Amino acid sequence: MRRSALLSLVVTFLAAREARGHISIWHPSMYGFNVTDKTFPYDNRPVTPLTNYTFDQWWFHGHLDYPPNPGDFFELPAGKPATAEVACNKGLTSYFASSEGGDVRQGDNPCPSDDGSFPSGAMHTVDFNDLKGCALAIAYESDVTKIKPEDFTVFSVNQTCVWTRFTDFQVPARMPACPEDGCHCAWFWVHSQLSGGEQNYMNGFKCKVTGSTSNVALAKPTVPRRCGADPENGKADTVPGNCTYGAKQPFYWFQAERNNMFEGTYAPPFYTDLYNFKDGAQDDIFADSYAEIPTPSADQTIVPTPLEPSSTAAATTSTSSSAPPSAPTSQPTGQVPFGTPPGRCSICKLRRANGTAVRKRSLFNFELYAHSKKARSFSLWHPF
Structure with missing residues (x-):
C-alpha cells in the first residue's frame, strides 16, 4: 500500500513538472492568459515555444479565442519604461493568484532551477553574454x-531579456495615442542557438499608449x-548600407x-544589433524619421540619418503608407553584417569550453541541450 501511494505521488509530481517550462510575458491583457496544458489537445500554454506550426497555431500563439477581459490593457507610457514580467510559470509573477500552482515567486528570478543554479534551462541562455534580446511590437488596430x-512594428527592445x-x-x-478601443501588442523572443533547439516565441x-503628445504615425514596417x-559565422566586417533602417x-x-x-538552424535572427535593433526605444520608426531611405544592400554606401522630429508633422493613421520603400519579403542574398554585438556585463560572464554541450534543468523541468559548435551546418536559405 505504501509503495502504491509513493508511486502515485511520484507520478503526480513528475506530471506537474512536465506541465511547466520555457518563458513568456505575463499580464491579464494577454490572449491566453489562463490557458493551461489541458486547454488544447496539445500543450499550448503561453510559455510553449512555437516551431513548425501552421499560421493559425503560431499567430497570437493560437490564443485568439481566449481574449483578455474587456478593459484589461498593458499600458505603454510614452517616453518612459513599461515594466513587463517574464517567467516560465505564472506562479512566479504578480499574477500568481490565477496560477494552478499558486505563489512560487523567487524575487526577480524568472525561472528557478531545481539545484539553485542560474540561469536555468528554460531561460535558454548559457550565460549573460549569450542573451539575444526580446522585443515588443505594436499594431494600431483595435480589431484583432x-x-x-x-502590421506589427517593433517599438522597443531589451537586449538582456530574459x-x-x-x-x-x-x-x-x-x-501616438491608440484608437479608443486600444491597440494590439505582442512580445517576441528568439533565443541563442547555443542554448536549445530552434524556437520562436510570440504572445x-x-x-x-499613455501620456502621448504626438500625432505622427508610425511608418510602414519592413523586413529586418x-x-x-x-x-561566429565568419563575418567580422561591418557594412552599414546593408541594414534595414x-x-x-x-x-x-x-x-x-x-x-x-x-x-537556418544555427544562425537564428536576434533582437540585437545583428539586425539593427538597438537596445531600448526604437526612436526612428515614425513616418517623418527619415527624408529618404536608400535600398539596403551589401554594396550600398549611403547610410540614412534620422531627421529631427517636426513639431508640426501630423498623420491620421498609424502604419501609414507614407513610408520608405519596403524591404524584400524573402531572405535577401549576399548580405554582409553591420553593427556590433550589444555590450555585456563582464562580471556576469561565465566560462564555458568551446564545442561542449551544456545540460541544465530548471525547477520547472525543462532541460537545456546547447548545440555544439562543431555540429553547425547552414541552410541554403542562409548566405553565411
Whole structure:
C-alpha cells in the first residue's frame, strides 16, 4: 500500500513538472492568459515555444479565442519604461493568484532551477553574454481579426531579456495615442542557438499608449536584414548600407508557413544589433524619421540619418503608407553584417569550453541541450 501511494505521488509530481517550462510575458491583457496544458489537445500554454506550426497555431500563439477581459490593457507610457514580467510559470509573477500552482515567486528570478543554479534551462541562455534580446511590437488596430503579421512594428527592445523577471521596455517618446478601443501588442523572443533547439516565441496582448503628445504615425514596417557583426559565422566586417533602417517587422521564423525570416538552424535572427535593433526605444520608426531611405544592400554606401522630429508633422493613421520603400519579403542574398554585438556585463560572464554541450534543468523541468559548435551546418536559405 505504501509503495502504491509513493508511486502515485511520484507520478503526480513528475506530471506537474512536465506541465511547466520555457518563458513568456505575463499580464491579464494577454490572449491566453489562463490557458493551461489541458486547454488544447496539445500543450499550448503561453510559455510553449512555437516551431513548425501552421499560421493559425503560431499567430497570437493560437490564443485568439481566449481574449483578455474587456478593459484589461498593458499600458505603454510614452517616453518612459513599461515594466513587463517574464517567467516560465505564472506562479512566479504578480499574477500568481490565477496560477494552478499558486505563489512560487523567487524575487526577480524568472525561472528557478531545481539545484539553485542560474540561469536555468528554460531561460535558454548559457550565460549573460549569450542573451539575444526580446522585443515588443505594436499594431494600431483595435480589431484583432483585422491584424496581419506585416502590421506589427517593433517599438522597443531589451537586449538582456530574459535575465530578470521584471524587464523594462523603453517606450519611444513620440508614440501616438491608440484608437479608443486600444491597440494590439505582442512580445517576441528568439533565443541563442547555443542554448536549445530552434524556437520562436510570440504572445499577443491588448495595449494602450499613455501620456502621448504626438500625432505622427508610425511608418510602414519592413523586413529586418541580417547586417550586424557576426564573428561566429565568419563575418567580422561591418557594412552599414546593408541594414534595414526605420520601422521594422518582428521575426516570423521557423514555422510551417507565413515566415518573413529564412535563416537556418544555427544562425537564428536576434533582437540585437545583428539586425539593427538597438537596445531600448526604437526612436526612428515614425513616418517623418527619415527624408529618404536608400535600398539596403551589401554594396550600398549611403547610410540614412534620422531627421529631427517636426513639431508640426501630423498623420491620421498609424502604419501609414507614407513610408520608405519596403524591404524584400524573402531572405535577401549576399548580405554582409553591420553593427556590433550589444555590450555585456563582464562580471556576469561565465566560462564555458568551446564545442561542449551544456545540460541544465530548471525547477520547472525543462532541460537545456546547447548545440555544439562543431555540429553547425547552414541552410541554403542562409548566405553565411
